Amino acid sequence: MWIYEKKLQYPVKIKNPNARLASLIIDALGGPDGELGAATRYLNQRFTMPKGKIIGTLTDIGNEELGHAEMVGSIIYQLTRNLTPEQIKAGGLDKYYIGHGAGVYPCAASGEPFSAMAISSKGDPLSDLNEDLAAEQKARVTYDNILRLSDDPDVNDVIRFLRQREIVHYQRFGEAMRSLTE
Amino acid sequence: MNRDELMNRIHALSFAMTEAQLFLDTHPECRDALTYFREKRDELDNAMTEYQNKYGPLFADMTVGDKWSWVDGPWPWQSGGKED
Structure with a gap:
């Protein structure tokens, strides 16, 4: 079960709205390597894991990913506050706006809705943990790409935090996989 | 500590515990990690109690007083922006 804690894992305080950045960063919520997929992947894979260490790792990282989905949603919300129609059009957010307004909808930057097709749960620990290692690196690359295209310091501070978490999770999943052969 | 300072402390201690x-x-x-975890937990408990008594609940069941202040803002994403 879950209990909600009324805070973000890391504060999100963005001063300037930016339609273009919102249209890109939405990928980190609902894209194939986004936080919603990460949480869904780990929290479902854990049921069939053979060792407590691995179940604990998937539970706690999956839980943290839910918090990251909340942080990315907060970024999108703050970047799209008080946008004018001109800003929406100029920032390329018009196709999103038509369907979702300023609502936070999990999709890829391409507009493709979030899909569980982007995750796997095979009931096999080696297969699942190898996917998890790759997933953390793919999420890290997505954040690297966002950092290359964003020059907003308020946004980049949060993205750097999220990027760093992928690296720590990769480390923990590597240890979890090695525990299979202990 | 004011509200922002206390929340920053809670963020830092929560993060230390997550790690x-x-x-x-x-x-x-690892005994060292276990000791570290428990030290941070005790520090966080104190900070959370102080915050919730002064500024409102971080968990619904920590709502105190004769009003259901859980629904009062700001919610965690409602900060930043030029109006602040």
């Missing part, structure tokens, strides 16, 4: 918890998941026999 220690993930480490302990794959190193459950």
Whole structure:
């Protein structure tokens, strides 16, 4: 079960709205390597894991990913506050706006809705943990790409935090996989 | 500490605990990490109690007083922006 804690894992305080950045960063919520997929992947894979260490790792990282989905949603919300129609059009957010307004909808930057097709749960620990290692690196690359295209310091501070978490999770999943052969 | 300072402290202590918890998941026999986790937990308990008594609940069941202040803002994403 879950209990909600009324805070973000890391504060999100963005001063300037930016339609273009919102249209890109939405990928980190609902894209194939986004936080919603990460949480869904780990929290479902854990049921069939053979060792407590691995179940604990998937539970706690999956839980943290839910918090990251909340942080990315907060970024999108703050970047799209008080946008004018001109800003929406100029920032390329018009196709999103038509369907979702300023609502936070999990999709890829391409507009493709979030899909569980982007995750796997095979009931096999080696297969699942190898996917998890790759997933953390793919999420890290997505954040690297966002950092290359964003020059907003308020946004980049949060993205750097999220990027760093992928690296720590990769480390923990590597240890979890090695525990299979202990 | 004012509200922002106290929340910053809660963020820092919560993060320290998250890191220690993930480490302990794959190193459950590490006594140093366990000691560190418990130290941070005690510090966080104190900070959370102070925050919730002064500024409102972080968990619904910590709502005190004769009003259901859980629904009062700001919610965690409602900060930043030029109006602040």
